Amino acid sequence: MQSLGIKAIFEGRNFWRLFEGLFVTVEIAFISIIIASLLGVIIGLSRTTKSKPVLIINRIYLELFRVIPTLVWLFIFYFGVTTALNVDISGKVISIIVFSLWGAAEMGDIVRGALQSLPIHQIESGKALGLSYYGLYRYVLVPQAVRRMIPGTINLATRMIKTTSLVVLIGVIEVVKVGQQIIESSRFKFPTASFWVYGFIFMLYFIICYPLSRISKKLETKWNG
Amino acid sequence: MEWLGVNVMDENNNILLNIQDIHKEFDNKEVLKGVSLSLHKGEVLVVLGPSGCGKSTLLRCLNGLEKIKSGDIKFKDKSLIQKNIDWQEVRVKIGMVFQNYDLFPHMTVIENILLGPLKVQKRDKTEANAQAEQLLDKVGLLDRKDAYPRQLSGGQKQRIAIVRALCMNPEIMLFDEVTASLDPEVVREVLDVILGLAKQGMTMVIVTHEMGFAKSVADRIVFMDEGKICETSKPDEFFKSPKTERARQFLNIFQY
Amino acid sequence: MNIDWNFIVSSLPLYEKAVWITLKLAFGGILMSLIIGLLCSVILYFKVKVMGVIVKAYIELSRNTPLLVQIFFLYYGLPKLGLKMSANSCAIIGLSFLGGSYMSEAFRSGIEAVSKSQIESGLSIGLSKFQLARYVIIPQAFSVSLPSLGANCIFLLKETSILGAISILDVMNVTKDLIGMYYKTFESLAMLVVVYLVLLLPLSFLLSWLERKVRYAEFGN
Numbered sequence: 001m002q003s004l005g006i007k008a009i010f011e012g013r014n015f016w017r018l019f020e021g022l023f024v025t026v027e028i029a030f031i032s033i034i035i036a037s038l039l040g041v042i043i044g045l046s047r048t049t050k051s052k053p054v055l056i057i058n059r060i061y062l063e064l065f066r067v068i069p070t071l072v073w074l075f076i077f078y079f080g081v082t083t084a085l086n087v088d089i090s091g092k093v094i095s096i097i098v099f100s101l102w103g104a105a106e107m108g109d110i111v112r113g114a115l116q117s118l119p120i121h122q123i124e125s126g127k128a129l130g131l132s133y134y135g136l137y138r139y140v141l142v143p144q145a146v147r148r149m150i151p152g153t154i155n156l157a158t159r160m161i162k163t164t165s166l167v168v169l170i171g172v173i174e175v176v177k178v179g180q181q182i183i184e185s186s187r188f189k190f191p192t193a194s195f196w197v198y199g200f201i202f203m204l205y206f207i208i209c210y211p212l213s214r215i216s217k218k219l220e221t222k223w224n225g
Numbered sequence: 226m227e228w229l230g231v232n233v234m235d236e237n238n239n240i241l242l243n244i245q246d247i248h249k250e251f252d253n254k255e256v257l258k259g260v261s262l263s264l265h266k267g268e269v270l271v272v273l274g275p276s277g278c279g280k281s282t283l284l285r286c287l288n289g290l291e292k293i294k295s296g297d298i299k300f301k302d303k304s305l306i307q308k309n310i311d312w313q314e315v316r317v318k319i320g321m322v323f324q325n326y327d328l329f330p331h332m333t334v335i336e337n338i339l340l341g342p343l344k345v346q347k348r349d350k351t352e353a354n355a356q357a358e359q360l361l362d363k364v365g366l367l368d369r370k371d372a373y374p375r376q377l378s379g380g381q382k383q384r385i386a387i388v389r390a391l392c393m394n395p396e397i398m399l400f401d402e403v404t405a406s407l408d409p410e411v412v413r414e415v416l417d418v419i420l421g422l423a424k425q426g427m428t429m430v431i432v433t434h435e436m437g438f439a440k441s442v443a444d445r446i447v448f449m450d451e452g453k454i455c456e457t458s459k460p461d462e463f464f465k466s467p468k469t470e471r472a473r474q475f476l477n478i479f480q481y
Numbered sequence: 482m483n484i485d486w487n488f489i490v491s492s493l494p495l496y497e498k499a500v501w502i503t504l505k506l507a508f509g510g511i512l513m514s515l516i517i518g519l520l521c522s523v524i525l526y527f528k529v530k531v532m533g534v535i536v537k538a539y540i541e542l543s544r545n546t547p548l549l550v551q552i553f554f555l556y557y558g559l560p561k562l563g564l565k566m567s568a569n570s571c572a573i574i575g576l577s578f579l580g581g582s583y584m585s586e587a588f589r590s591g592i593e594a595v596s597k598s599q600i601e602s603g604l605s606i607g608l609s610k611f612q613l614a615r616y617v618i619i620p621q622a623f624s625v626s627l628p629s630l631g632a633n634c635i636f637l638l639k640e641t642s643i644l645g646a647i648s649i650l651d652v653m654n655v656t657k658d659l660i661g662m663y664y665k666t667f668e669s670l671a672m673l674v675v676v677y678l679v680l681l682l683p684l685s686f687l688l689s690w691l692e693r694k695v696r697y698a699e700f701g702n
Binding site: 327330331344393 | 596598599601602603604605606607608609612616617620621
């Protein structure tokens with residue numbers, strides 16, 4: 001019975017459809033990370049200002065996205081914003097919007113953390129060498145800040161990829177949804193399909209996320225050791 | 226205290242530690258290249274040498290923190306290199322004090338000192354407590370027994386680290402550059418404690434950079450360089466007229 | 482914008498019930514996670530050979546896959562093998578599976594934070610590996626682990642938001658149903674947000690306060 005089930009994955013175009021779904025997953029995460037990084041750098045830099053209102057707004061923004069679960073944000077945008085603005089936006093676009101906002105908040109924190117962790121004496125040594133403000137940033141601070149950000153960023157990317165699995169709940173056709181479709185259509189032919197299909201999807205996520213987390217760990221030890 | 230090499234026949238049953246030709250490697254680099262030494266009861270050995278010569282490593286091999294590649298270490302005729310050696314037992318008898326004192330931050334001074342006696346040696350609480358307080362009094366810190374390490378100065382912490390090791394009633398004490406992390410003003414108070422111990426006949430191996438101290442506390446100076454023992458002499462001989470060129474070069478560093 | 486307060490008030494009982502379900506499942510998941518995490522970190526500390534490899538594999542598998550897929554596998558997949566479990570059981574098992582590895586990492590980072598020289602000091606007064614763990618490592622590791630452990634609890638509580646996908650009547654499903662049946666989108670979403678804020682903000686502040694207190698105890702600043 002069980003060996004029959006695994007065939008469901010290879011039946012017809014199922015295998016490729018799963019990968020197309022996976023592509024949607026990665027696409028959403030990838031686009032969101034890029035937007036999030038750009039926004040995040042701005043947000044992170046803005047957190048080094050002394051302006052109290054800016055800091056407070058930043059803080060509230062970050063905490064809102066951290067405290068409220070991502071799925072709730074997806075609901076808010078998918079049900080709420082579309083109803084309020086009376087527009088019909090695809091689940092995919094909503095996902096990208098939500099993930100970008102969430103990602104930007106997290107990236108902002110990563111950037112701020114990286115900037116703040118730079119040892120003061122680096123700045124002092126740089127100044128002592130006569131570097132200009134621009135030179136200081138370009139040759140001393142930015143390269144080091146970027147190094148400190150990479151593990152956090154990769155970690156965020158991994159989390160984002162995992163979280164995109166949620167978008168199936170707002171109807172986006174990504175890998176989990178494709179899986180459900182396959183299971184549904186295989187109901188008679190391969191009754192045990194759900195075990196194999198979900199198991200396969202489980203492995204797909206692992207194959208994507210595990211290398212990322214290994215790279216992140218390797219970079220972290222390489223640059224901190 | 227003159228114990229050196231006199232009457233070998235008599236001294237043999239007073240040898241506490243016999244180190245025979247030990248070799249040790251770190252990452253394929255040989256750090257100890259055949260070190261042999263014997264330590265007599267009541268003797269104070271001071272190991273001197275430039276950085277990286279292996280003196281700390283030697284010490285750490287003596288209480289099992291580092292494993293040797295070949296050779297033998299005999300503690301009172303019992304080999305410490307056997308497969309099933311219980312280092313726990315050995316470490317009770319060979320106490321060690323480190324450069325970074327490392328008192329347990331979540332325990333008070335008295336708790337730090339009593340941890341070993343009560344939990345490892347399973348001694349009677351009143352008896353152990355009495356000894357602990359007596360030792361604390363001797364180093365002048367009895368009034369700090371309920372303080373936490375973070376409330377103490379470096380010199381105080383180091384003296385308590387010494388008391389903590391002493392409270393186990395060890396037969397040999399090892400000191401690994403114990404004053405290296407201390408401010409100069411407090412170095413003296415720690416060295417005085419060690420001098421006191423020497424006067425009472427404790428068998429010790431001391432690694433230090435403090436030359437004046439080495440001269441006054443040592444029965445024998447062991448000079449190491451690049452993983453080997455270069456020369457062994459009495460303190461007067463060593464400081465006035467060292468036998469080897471390397472030792473001469475080393476001592477020159479300390480003359481301005 | 483007219484807010485239908487009547488609707489909000491009449492829906493409160495539904496939300497209250499859902500919150501209880503969420504809290505019960507989260508609590509079960511957190512408890513199991515702590516136990517699993519502790520077990521895993523002990524196994525890794527004592528360097529048990531075969532179990533150590535299994536634990537490491539478990540940690541990597543659970544951390545690199547989404548909870549949703551794990552729970553779908555448990556709820557829809559396993560029954561095909563004859564292993565049918567209630568939605569609540571799947572929820573708790575899923576949360577524990579994921580949470581256990583996070584907790585184990587938190588414990589492990591605490592253990593590793595204890596400096597090598599502390600361990601050597603302990604060894605030098607003759608402590609056994611077990612005594613070392615009990616008197617030197619765990620007390621110090623605990624304060625380092627606590628913030629991570631707390632953060633993991635909050636994380637698990639947030640993750641309960643996906644449990645609606647396996648037909649558990651949690652606050653997400655209640656909201657979805659209310660929007661679907663009554664079209665009171667704004668009110669339903671607002672209540673949803675309020676519920677999560679009320680659940681998580683106090684915990685978040687508690688965690689920050691704990692972190693600051695622990696840092697003070699360690700470093701006196």
